Amino acid sequence: MNPSTAQARVVVDELVRGGVRDVVLCPGSRNAPLAFALQAADAAGRLRLHMRIDERTAGFLAIGLAIAGGNPVPVVMTSGTAVANLGPAVLEANYARVPLIVLSANRPYEMLGTGANQTVEQLGLFGSQVRATISLGLAEDEPSGNGCGPYGQQNSVWRSAVCRVLAAARGTRSGNAGPVHFDIPLREPLVPDPTADAGPEGRADDRPWTATQYATLDVPLDIDLTPDTVVISGHGAGLRPELAELPTVAEPTAPMHGPALHPLALPLLKPKQAIITGRPTLHRQVSKVLADPSVTVFALTTGPRWPDVSGNVVGTGTRAITTGAPSAEWLAHCRAVNANAQQVVRDALAKHPKPTGLHVAAVVMDALHEDDQLLLGASNPVRDAALVSHPRPGIKVLSNRGVAGIDGTVSTAVGAALAHGGRTVALIGDLTFLHDASGLLIGPGEPRPADLTIVVANDDGGGIFELLEQGDPQYAGVFERVFGTPHGMDLAALCAAYRIPHRQVDTEQLAAELAEHAHGLRVLEVATERSSLRELHAAVRAKIAP
Template sequence: MNPSTTHARLVVDELVRCGVTDAVLCPGSRNAPLSFALHAADAAGRLRLHVRIDERTAGFLALGLALRSGRPVPVCTTSGTAVANLHPAVLEASYAGVPLLVLSSDRPPDVIGTGASQTIEQAGLFGGTVRLAVNAGIGGDPARSRSFVDRLVAAATGASGGPPGPAHLNLPFAEPLVPDEPGEAPAGRPDGEPRTRVVPAARQVGPLPLDPAAPTLVIAGHGAPEDLLDLPVPVVAEPASAAWPAGVRTGPWLLGASPALRPAQVVVAGRPTLHRSVQRLLADPDVTVHALADPRGMPWTDVAGSVRAIGSLPRLHPGRSWTDRWRAADAAAAEALDKALDDPAAPGGLRLARELVAALPSGAQLVLGSSNPVRDVALAAAPRPDLTVLANRGVAGIDGTVSTAIGAALAHEGPAYALIGDLTLLHDTTGLVLGPDEPRPDLTIVVLNDGGGGIFGLLEQGDPAHAAAFERVFGTPHDVDLAALCAATGTGHVPADLPDLAGALVPAPGLRVVEVRADRRELREGHAKLRAAVDAVLAEVF
């Protein structure tokens, strides 16, 4: 058996021993040894293989699989620009702490820099965004090669002591690149264990030096720990936070709405990124801000430079009047919000978010697109403890969301859904391209189609003073026929209005798009009316 085939089989075998159950592959010539090895492992039932033609799509597919399963997922490419196309997914994995493994195939070192086709400097391509980068030799000692794989997985999962995230193994392969003589790769440990078992590092931190009796508010963002569900203080949680089921439904609306709701101290958990009202609170010099130490070792969030201490959360016992004020305010604001959203003229995205979350079956998974969808859910939907909500909030881009949702659906045991905008769908249309032999998810992608970029209408550039330039350079209108796009990729398409949304969301096999149309022209005014409705009722409460 030639050295390239031997090395590839050894790497794949060790990955399986390290707990890898899914792998993503893009076709190419230089990665042929890994392609054959992954195909053989799939045929033997040792892992599940997913093949994609577009490397960017493949990277986010692997990201979604890892995000939902918590297990490391490798994505394998050939040499050249194929590797560079993984960079967006690598960045998201780095800032979100997702164990993504990049297996890039390369030409032999003595060919680099000679002008050989499809050859770039791949070693160190991802810079500081990866937790570990290993440039393997050709063939090499089997024990050392297995050890490299174990070290890579430990770095990606955080077992070696650092925060989890992407890791990169660059594998040069010399010809021949296809199997020739029959044979077996050098065997690993007879018990099926990895060459080097890494015991996960334990992290312990002391309690925060806060006043446990002071009026306290917890702000829970993406990556917040799961032990914030039974706190005796109000929690304003983003939908992709594990604390969202216990969050104050109208929390984003209540922040800054009344002096009676202003906390003396705030504890930040995870990475809040959605609401400007949160950022204003954390920058308030009269509010003491603390942050929870991330259990995975990810850095704390402190955009305003206001955090005074990092640690664990001690037992809190604020006065009852503090929690009662927040409960009363939330009840009143929720009633006013729902009354305003019942108006068919209210913003379509907010109405869709409220109805969608309420209609999903118990045990469902929901992936939220960046831009408006994740914010619409945060502003309008009632939190539910029986849903799994995910989002790419590491760098909060719209790229790769379709593929992320497909990967997460393939790793989820239960019905799976996604809520995204039309531009997010168009940005990842190749995510809908699945070969006939590929694992297919049972996934319903709900697309709010408002014919362009709605979120910009809510920002400064959406002010009427900028109307002359807005639509072309920010609204970015399009006339894409989503039904035709779905037909071209073999994806089911269901047009729906809000009254018949529940019927369209009944779990069904396969991949389908539910398209809900909306008008974004009055989005800015619609949000302002909702703000006014909430403020009016709070003025009566306080």
């Protein structure tokens, strides 16, 4: 067995032993030894292999698989620009703490700087964005008869390195999961030998070579709940039973610790204390409260980092030791303003003459059932969902909130659906859909989602900018071209090119469609308009908090 084949087989075997169940592979020549080993493991039922021709798509497919399935997911690619295309996914995985493994094949390192084709300095490419950069080193012929079996001396080094990669991705020793760059230089021959020699063996009973236990990060924080307190539940928050009495502004991807509190109702309240769980990413009303120097702010996290944009946090921990209790008057006041805010939003939607993204989000949120999985696109969809509803038990809500880009959202939805046993619904905008249209490309014989509906709220452009400073009427002369960015694309034709079922529906038809399962992958497009968004949102805010 040649060195590259032996090394690749060991790497794949140890990944499986370490808990990897899905691997995304992009075709190439330099990574051929890994491709052969992965195909063999897939055929043996040891893992599930997903082929993709676009590395950027592959990276976000892996993110979807990882956030829905909970296991590290490697993306395997050849050398050169193929590796660089993982950049956006690595950024997202870093800030969202997703165990993504970039497993890049490389030329032998002595070829660097020689002008050899498709040879770049890959080590260090992702800089501070990865938890670790690990090189396996070049496999070499090893004399037989050393008493360790074939490649016995290198076998332990290879397997140990794989275990380090998995530990870094999971954050087992740091409490900080995230992406890892695993670079493997491979020398020709890059295909297996005609003879089928047995490869180097791992430990007995399919055990990992090196066992790593999760480190316990336990930092108690004393918090008195007597002052009027709100909880801000952001992305990546863990459920906090000790906060179950407290009014909670929860982003769609976050748990609702206590009674729901609508974000637009915050200006009506004067909380004396705020407790952050996870990382808030959405609401300006939340940011204003957290930046108020008269509000005492605590942060509870599940890892070593904590959010503190305004510098107001007075204490951090991983769990709260609470004393005192909120007053009945405070809780009643919060319930009242929340109920009013929810009613104002729904009344405004009922009276609005044209469908908007808010209308579509309301239909989607109302259609969800227990055990459904929802994936929300960045920009308006995740914000719309937060305004029309709140997190409900039994529904798993996902969104790429690490850096909140629109990159790879279709691919993330596909990956999440592949890792979920029930129905998955994705709500995204038209620009997000177009930006990752190649995520619809799933080759013949590849694993496909069994029940994924992608709902596209199509307002022919960037509706989010209607609500930002750029959408002020004084900039109307330049807005549409440089911020609105209309495209006029025929989404039905695009879906037809990828052989994906598509239907254009109104909001009533959308509700009927979502009452049924997808039986595969489908796209439901709802035409919406954005010219009145600014007016609609302003009217809702004014009605809730005059």
